[in-house]
Amino acid sequence: MQTFQNVPPLRNFVRLAGTNAQIEEELGPLAALLGTWKGSSGWNLVAVPNGAEGFLLLIQNYTETINFTAVSAPVPNRGGTIEQMVGAVLYDLVVTDNLTGGVLHVENGMWLNLSHIEPQKVELTAVAPIAPPSQTIARQASIPHGDAVLVLGNSFISQGTPAIADNSSTPEAGPNVPLGYLDQYLQAQTKFPDFDVKNPNATLRKALTNQQIGKVTTFVLDTSSLLNIPFTTQHVNPNNFNTTFWVEEVTAGNTSFLQLQYTQQTNFNFLPRFGEAGLIMWPHININTLVKQ
Numbered sequence: 001m002q003t004f005q006n007v008p009p010l011r012n013f014v015r016l017a018g019t020n021a022q023i024e025e026e027l028g029p030l031a032a033l034l035g036t037w038k039g040s041s042g043w044n045l046v047a048v049p050n051g052a053e054g055f056l057l058l059i060q061n062y063t064e065t066i067n068f069t070a071v072s073a074p075v076p077n078r079g080g081t082i083e084q085m086v087g088a089v090l091y092d093l094v095v096t097d098n099l100t101g102g103v104l105h106v107e108n109g110m111w112l113n114l115s116h117i118e119p120q121k122v123e124l125t126a127v128a129p130i131a132p133p134s135q136t137i138a139r140q141a142s143i144p145h146g147d148a149v150l151v152l153g154n155s156f157i158s159q160g161t162p163a164i165a166d167n168s169s170t171p172e173a174g175p176n177v178p179l180g181y182l183d184q185y186l187q188a189q190t191k192f193p194d195f196d197v198k199n200p201n202a203t204l205r206k207a208l209t210n211q212q213i214g215k216v217t218t219f220v221l222d223t224s225s226l227l228n229i230p231f232t233t234q235h236v237n238p239n240n241f242n243t244t245f246w247v248e249e250v251t252a253g254n255t256s257f258l259q260l261q262y263t264q265q266t267n268f269n270f271l272p273r274f275g276e277a278g279l280i281m282w283p284h285i286n287i288n289t290l291v292k293q
């Protein structure tokens with residue numbers, strides 16, 4: 001029988017659940033996400049192919065519930081002389097239409113803290129301090145349209161009302177767009193006065209009116225690499241995804257609570273551009289403001 005002697009154990013070779021404090025330390029900024037969040041002021045804006053009409057603009061006001069649950073021990077990635085101890089948060093969400101009550105969207109995945117890199121404990125020689133990776137946060141998402149995404153980015157902490165930048169729902173259709181071609185967007189603004197159709201992020205800023213904001217944890221992530229089933233690739237070819245999340249400590253009147261806001265955009269590509277080569281890029285935008293339950 002073969003035996004092994006004097007071999008140092010790998011860190012967390014057997015991964016046992018830590019205390020709440022230890023779990024939060026491994027999660028780093030992702031600990032701010034933990035818990036259940038709910039909000040009924042979500043908006044979905046998406047243009048889809050529509051036969052001879054070219055495209056159809058869909059806008060829906062929705063309610064969303066997101067559950068974030070910590071993985072109770074870090075997951076090791078071995079690098080030979082170093083290892084990465086990944087803190088992970090499981091999440092699942094359900095989106096329902098405020099008008100019909102029907103389910104619009106379901107999703108599950110993980111958020112990952114990639115910042116903990118250290119010498120691997122089987123190494124007997126000293127290793128110089130290791131810089132964290134340039135992108136310290138990841139989000140893995142899977143949705144039943146047949147799409148999966150791994151998006152990378154970073155986080156930071158600030159004080160006071162976050163700087164939520166403008167965004168635009170206007171398609172990139174080329175220099176010679178025919179007059180009236182995008183009238184569906186103008187008509188939608190009349191139909192949905194509570195939603196800034198042209199600049200959806202302005203709706204997020206409006207939600208902060210009369211709120212005093214303290215600590216804010218911000219997550220900024222983007223990617224140009226998406227995995228899609230052939231049907232989706234053939235008809236709308238999503239090729240970019242970006243998102244920003246803000247976890248905010250809020251005081252409004254005599255009430256204090258935690259608030260989660262996000263904006264995210266997936267770029268769809270279909271129908272020829274006007275006056276130049278390529279396909280029109282149609283922004284698919286989602287925003288919401290949620291409160292921790």
